[in-house]
Amino acid sequence: MATKAFVLYLFSIFSVAILSVLFFTHQNDDISYQPRLSSLKSNLLHLEASDKVWPDLAFNWRLVLATVIGFLGSACGTVGGVGGGGIFVPMLTLIVGFDTKSAAAISKCMIMGASASSVWYNLRVPHPTKEVPILDYDLALLFQPMLMLGITIGVSLSVVFPYWLITVLIIILFLGTSSRSAYKGVEMWKEETILKKEFARQQEARVDSRGELLIDADYQQLNNSEEKSMMQILCFNLRWKRVMVLFTLWVAFLLLQIFKNDTTTCSTWYWVLFCLQFPIAFVVFGYEAIKLYKDYKKRLSTGNSESICEASIAWTPMNIAFCALCGILGGTVGGLLGSGGGFILGPLLLEIGVIPQVASATATFVMMFSASLSVVEFYLLKRFPIPYALYLTSVSILAGFWGQFLVRKIVTFLKRASIIVFVLSAVIFASAITMGVTGIKSSLQMIKVGEFMGFLDFCSSH
Numbered sequence: 001m002a003t004k005a006f007v008l009y010l011f012s013i014f015s016v017a018i019l020s021v022l023f024f025t026h027q028n029d030d031i032s033y034q035p036r037l038s039s040l041k042s043n044l045l046h047l048e049a050s051d052k053v054w055p056d057l058a059f060n061w062r063l064v065l066a067t068v069i070g071f072l073g074s075a076c077g078t079v080g081g082v083g084g085g086g087i088f089v090p091m092l093t094l095i096v097g098f099d100t101k102s103a104a105a106i107s108k109c110m111i112m113g114a115s116a117s118s119v120w121y122n123l124r125v126p127h128p129t130k131e132v133p134i135l136d137y138d139l140a141l142l143f144q145p146m147l148m149l150g151i152t153i154g155v156s157l158s159v160v161f162p163y164w165l166i167t168v169l170i171i172i173l174f175l176g177t178s179s180r181s182a183y184k185g186v187e188m189w190k191e192e193t194i195l196k197k198e199f200a201r202q203q204e205a206r207v208d209s210r211g212e213l214l215i216d217a218d219y220q221q222l223n224n225s226e227e228k229s230m231m232q233i234l235c236f237n238l239r240w241k242r243v244m245v246l247f248t249l250w251v252a253f254l255l256l257q258i259f260k261n262d263t264t265t266c267s268t269w270y271w272v273l274f275c276l277q278f279p280i281a282f283v284v285f286g287y288e289a290i291k292l293y294k295d296y297k298k299r300l301s302t303g304n305s306e307s308i309c310e311a312s313i314a315w316t317p318m319n320i321a322f323c324a325l326c327g328i329l330g331g332t333v334g335g336l337l338g339s340g341g342g343f344i345l346g347p348l349l350l351e352i353g354v355i356p357q358v359a360s361a362t363a364t365f366v367m368m369f370s371a372s373l374s375v376v377e378f379y380l381l382k383r384f385p386i387p388y389a390l391y392l393t394s395v396s397i398l399a400g401f402w403g404q405f406l407v408r409k410i411v412t413f414l415k416r417a418s419i420i421v422f423v424l425s426a427v428i429f430a431s432a433i434t435m436g437v438t439g440i441k442s443s444l445q446m447i448k449v450g451e452f453m454g455f456l457d458f459c460s461s462h
Contacts, residue, residue: 053099054385066096067395073427074114074396075403080424081346081363083111083371086174086431090438096388105383106392108374111342113393114400115368121404122361123237124230128417129355136354136362137242141288143327143345144246144366145281148253150331151370152277158336160456163446166336167439173333174432177347178425184350185421192416245284250369252280257377266459285327289320313352323352331370342367343431346424356420357411 057063069091077084085107092103119135127134158166228236260273296315313319330344342363349359378384411417 052102053097054102054388055097057385057387057391062096066091066392069095070110070392070395071399074110074399075406076423076427077111077342078114078118078364078400079360079403079407079420080427081349081360081367082342082424082427082431083115083367084427084431085111086170086343086435087427090434094438102384105374105378106389108371108378109384109389109393110396112368112371112375113396114403115364115371117397117400118364118404119361119368121401122364124234125237125361125408126228126233128357133237133239134358134361135237135239135365136358137239138288138292139349139354139362140366141242141245142285142292142323143330143348144369145249145284146324146327147331147334147345147366148249148370148373149277149281150328150333151335152253152257152274152331153328154332154335156274156335157332161336162455163439164443167436167443169333169336170439171432171436174343174428174435177343178429178432181347181350181421181425181428184347185418185425188356188418188421189416192418196415246369249280249284250373253277254373254376256280257373258380261377261381285324289324293317293320343428347428350421350424356417357408360420360424 055062070088073084073087073091077087085104088107088110089100089103092098092106093100096103098106122134125134256273256277260270263270263273292315326344326348330348333344334342345366346359346363349363350356354362407420407423411419
């Protein structure tokens with residue numbers, strides 16, 4: 001119920017924002033279309049490809065500060081499963097001095113590097129409570145096609161939406177998800193406190209009169225038999241058939257994006273290639289949805305109440321359709337705001353009952369595919385300087401690994417997985433502040449010079 005209420009909140013705010021745009025458009029009807037179109041394009045896109053601002057890679061205070069922020073952002077972003085793009089883009093524009101489009105491209109490189117190293121670390125970590133992979137491949141196959149489809153839609157809408165509206169959506173969405181995640185973390189913290197007290201009472205009850213701890217022999221033997229080497233855990237966590245399905249989906253979307261970029265915008269072939277994304281995404285989603293539904297019905301008929309995957313929801317047609325809607329919505333918002341789908345997927349997985357460790361690992365795994373897709377596309381379009389991208393990606397790779405390592409150690413020591421949720425909430429909140437401040441600054445400048453505040457025509461805006 002709380003998840004559906006939160007999605008309803010997002011839809012309501014989005015509708016109010018759209019009506020506001022229509023109001024501004026009506027107020028500016030007396031402005032001729034062509035001047036306002038070219039004027040807004042220059043501010044919405046900030047800089048055209050011919051006006052790229054690529055600072056030289058040189059040792060100075062800007063590079064040192066960018067390295068520190070990039071390392072901390074990547075470490076915390078991968079732990080929370082959100083990437084950290086909301087921190088990287090303002091950092092690259094305000095501190096390093098890149099133009100906005102190049103900063104977004106380098107940000108994707110950093111997210112890809114941090115996600116890849118984080119996935120590598122998680123593949124060598126066992127599931128904290130079950131004898132299953134720590135990556136939930138069922139949820140990855142369910143959400144990945146919808147997220148990738150939504151991201152392509154969101155990127156297209158970003159050309160049409162006015163810059164001030166994108167800023168408003170960033171602030172509303174990020175503050176909403178941050179607040180909801182913080183609330184979820186507090187609830188988990190309280191539950192963990194109760195469990196720790198109960199565990200302490202049980203431990204006291206097992207101590208005999210001589211102060212010796214009585215350990216069940218069968219339990220001790222079970223622990224010894226469950227110990228695995230790192231290579232065994234890695235092989236157990238990898239599911240090659242599932243990975244190949246996701247990789248095939250990745251290649252299909254990449255080829256469609258490459259071919260679509262080589263065609264004239266709004267031409268017949270452009271729309272054919274754009275529409276081909278839908279059946280590809282829905283075939284993969286439908287296959288996984290049918291599998292989850294059949295398994296759910298089978299377990300229900302046998303009286304087995306155990307969850308099919310990490311999510312604790314019932315896999316009814318209504319809930320499956322809801323997950324599809326959330327996936328498309330998350331991808332669309334992520335593509336529209338340039339933040340990727342991690343800012344939606346991470347909190348969403350927590351909402352449907354996935355424990356923080358698995359939610360973080362699965363969201364990062366999915367994010368690795370979507371970020372790498374953008375990186376390849378940006379590389380083909382020559383959107384970022386190779387030296388800077390390689391340096392910051394290397395920083396993110398180290399940060400992603402050590403961030404996972406340190407936080408997992410803290411979680412194990414304190415026995416509080418809610419720390420991961422608090423990290424997620426903090427990263428989203430920091431992204432809301434950084435992107436909100438820069439967005440408001442640019443929007444006020446646009447209002448000051450009398451820019452057009454409505455929607456642009458899609459075909460004329462490319």
